[in-house]
Amino acid sequence: MPAATREERLILWIAIIASFVAFLDGTVVNVALPAIVDDLGGGLTTQQWTVDAYLLTLGAFILVAGSISDSFGRIRVLRWGLVGFAVTSLLIAAAPTAPILIVARLLQGIAGALLVPSSLALITSTFRGAAQARAIGTWTGITSAAMVVGPLIGGLLVDLATWRLAFFINVVPIGAALWLLTRLSTRDVRTPDARVDFVGAALCVVGLGGIVLALIEQPNLGWTSPLVWACGLVGAIAFAAFVWRQTRTAAPMLPLSLFSVRNFAWGNLATWLIYGALSLNGFAIAVYLQEHAGVTATAAGLATVPVTIILMLGSSAVGTWAGRLGPRLFMTLGPLTMALGAALMMLVQAEFNYWWQLLPGVMVFGVGLTLTVSPLTSAILGSIEPARAGVASATNNAVSRVAGLIAIAGIAAIVGGELDLAGFHRAMAATALAMAAGGLVSWIGIRNAPATTADAHSPV
Structure with missing residues (x-):
């Protein structure tokens, strides 16, 4: 089969870098939360709002962004999102008070809403079949590098300088993506009858x-x-x-007719459970390790890096396997494996030892996440025709972000009001239960697509 064209590779890299920005910000925020509270005050409430302000507007406007993407063109909307994200990142870094920071995070969520849906829509409208699964696997693996770079650089900046500098790192990938957009010769794809609600x-x-x-x-x-x-x-x-x-x-921003497609409906239910649990898990680990286990911001950020390394190394291969064997098995075993990993994290005790108490669960969790992410994305977006790729991608992203939004908003009730050791154990138990439910939902609802004799595009 012929190799991917220059234009296809360029589109994939633009999508990867643009999404990298949004994922990078998420990892930096979790690591910086204790330092932000030390500087601006507000305790757990400020920490929750720092995360949820972004997720609130992201989850709401990501649906509008799908319609905007279809109406005005995915490439143009992607460019708007990149510029907006850069400006709001600078506003966050300069925030003198917690309320101003939260307002800036609200605005950043709107800019972030323009990034990921347009990025994935570019991939799903360019690649189909096994090539699409491979492309999404590559996208997942490389964008996951943000989860390595974010905690490392963010933690070092928090420990050695100030949390404010951690938000300036968004500027570098944003500049690279904007430059690559100038090299693209593909014409923007628009849907003539798309409307923005x-x-x-x-x-x-x-x-x-x-x-x-x-x-x-x-x-x-x-x-x-x-x-x-x-x-x-x-x-x-x-x-x-x-x-x-x-x-x-x-012209609905959330076409409910999409949920008449079996894999789309069940896949989004699994997304709700899995991504809500992921948000809860990441928040609890980052905050507990710094505030109660006594580790530095850098060490707290690096604690879950093995998850990302496993994801980076395995996502492309898992994407290829899911393209051949179908997503159902992977979407079942992956969340169940993550449930086991979260349960193992309950080994954490007051006398904290990373290597024996947290690392085993982190490693198992990473294997489960790797088995899940690419097949989940492929199953959902591959079930929808390319013409509606933008709104389908936006809907799935909105589900995942709103799931995280609700999980973080309810964390005080889950942990019993304080993220001490008992609260941490309750957070891990809740993560395990939600992950197990996600695996069960996937087994019941997801169906593998019939095999095709040929693919429109070769693997990337």
Whole structure:
């Protein structure tokens, strides 16, 4: 079979670098959370909002971004996202107070919403069949390097200088991606009848924001507080109105018809469980190790690097295997393996020893994640026709981000109000249960696509 063309390779690298920026930011934030609180104050609530402010607008606007991507062109929207992400990263680095930082994180989430869906849409509209699975595997493996670079550089900057410098590292990959975009000769792909539902976006933001505010403030104020129950009620009503609107508008930002496709519907349910558990796990490890186990920001960031190394080394191969054998087996065994890894992390004790208490679980968790990510993405996006790749990618990304949003918002209830040793154990138990549920859902719902006799594109 002929090798991938120059244009195909260029598209893949643009998608990889653009997504790298968003993933890099996520790893830096977790490592920097204790230092941010030491500088700006606010305790666990500030830590939750620092993560959730970004996830709130990301989860809401990522759906609009899918429509914008289809309407205005994926390449153009990608460029907008890169520039916006650079500007908001600088605002975060300069924030003098926690509220200003949180506002900047809200704006950064909007910019981030323009990146990952457009990146994956470029891949899914360029590659099909086994070549698509291979491309997504390559994308997964290389973008996972952000989870190595982020904790290492971010932790060193926090320990040796200031957490503020950690947010400047986004500028380097952003510059590289913008330069590669100038080398691309492919014309932008647009959907003529695509429309942007800004009313739906507003309902989604209010709905998610109200629910998250209630979950974060409930441990501090109690359910009887007017602020808590009123925000929760308004959020629930607004989100219900958002879902209702999607059944009535001519151009929904979340086409519910997508969920009539079996692998798309069940795959997104698995995504909700798996990515919610991933967010909970990463937050709990980064904060507990620094605040209670007494390790440095760099050491806390490096604690889960083995997961990323395994993911980087294995994702491309797993993507190829899933392209040949189908995703169902991998999507079942992967989350179950991660459940075992999370359970092993409960070996952590007050007298902390990384090598015997945390590393075994981290290694097992990494194997499970590697078995899961590429097949999960391929199963979901490969089940939707290329013409709707943008909105399908946006929907799946929104599900994963909102799952993380809710998991972090509810962490105080999960851990019992404080991320001490007992709270850490409860967080790992919750992670294990959610992962096991994700594996069961995948086995029940996912079906392997019929084998084809030829692929439109060769492996990348």
